[in-house]
Amino acid sequence: MSFADKLTFGGADGVPNRRRRLFGVSIGLVYVLFPISSLLSGQVTGVKAVWGALSIVAFLVSYIATTLSPRTFYERGRWTYQLLGVTTAIAVVSALVFGDTWLTLPVFTVVLYSFTLQPRGALVGMVGMLAAVIAAGLLSASEPGEIVIFGVQVVTLGLLFIGVRNTRVLAQQLRDAQGEVARLAAADERLRIARDLHDLLGHSLSLIVLKSELAGRLAEDSPTVLREVRDIESVARQALVEVREAVTGYRQRSLPEELDNARAVLRAAGVEPHVKVSGTPLPDLLDGLLGWAVREGVTNVVRHAGAKRCEIEVTYDGKAATLEIMDDGRGAEPRQPGSGLSGLSERVLGAGGSVTAGRAPKGGFALKVRVPACVEAPA
Known part of the structure; x- marks a missing residue:
């Protein structure tokens, strides 16, 4: 998953700080004061007022639960999207039923979209909330000027907080890249x-x-x-x-460590990693040799391929170990002599294995390393 999937307010080790996240999205809480004021002023009375109060409570609970749902920079929580759907439904239904000052709830929801969804999804949600505000305003016979004001707020707040989130994501990406460069x-x-x-x-x-x-x-x-x-x-x-x-x-390059490093490096470069491992653990010498191969292969993907996706597959059947690295990039072999593939080939051939590299059948570049289990330590 790309850095665009990262949450805006993050803590150490890629785990967002929930209090900071809640503080960020609570900026929109000011808009809930408008429907509350309609209840306190007697503008909405009777059974309708009871349902209005319940809808506000349900909206706030769902909103906060969505904000605090456990997640990391690369994965949403189990219930994040379901809670977001519930929050959206409550906001839209309340605006359609009550109208007037309740049109602020969709505005409220746009702030949550900006911090939870990818930019494209947040924009789609913003357009949806804009349509909900216009429809609810027309159905409740609200003043045209009021509808326009709420519509402008939906657009401006949505774009503002999408920009804020993207700035945070880029800053986190820069920090991760600097850490990777140092490593x-x-x-x-x-x-x-x-x-x-x-x-x-x-x-x-x-x-x-x-x-x-x-x-x-x-x-x-x-x-x-x-x-x-x-x-x-x-x-x-x-x-x-x-x-x-x-x-x-x-x-020495440990294969599990190099696979973890490969995921981090590919993500930092905007490449989606897909790693599949079967039949491990490997013998020490095989483990070190394939760890070296993973590092060299992934380095070439990042530097030369211009890829969006990279597949790494390691298999071991007790007789031989096989590593395949395939990307969807330009498919051109690296021209720089220091790419490391020549050195890798020498080490693998010295161990009795084989290396094949070239254009993949479906496009992109493919590297395949196969080494027998009886590998001897290189001189």
């Missing part, structure tokens, strides 16, 4: 350190091992020297193993 920068720095560590220490220690072997052959006539040289060789070999283990720890 990616930290990950890239870790990989740079790992590469440098491997290149510098790995090369030096390998050279020490080779020189120790040569010195050992030259010192075969001296047991003491030979023993010392063998100790140097043993220590160098152990250090080389430890360096490689440390580098592997830095560079």
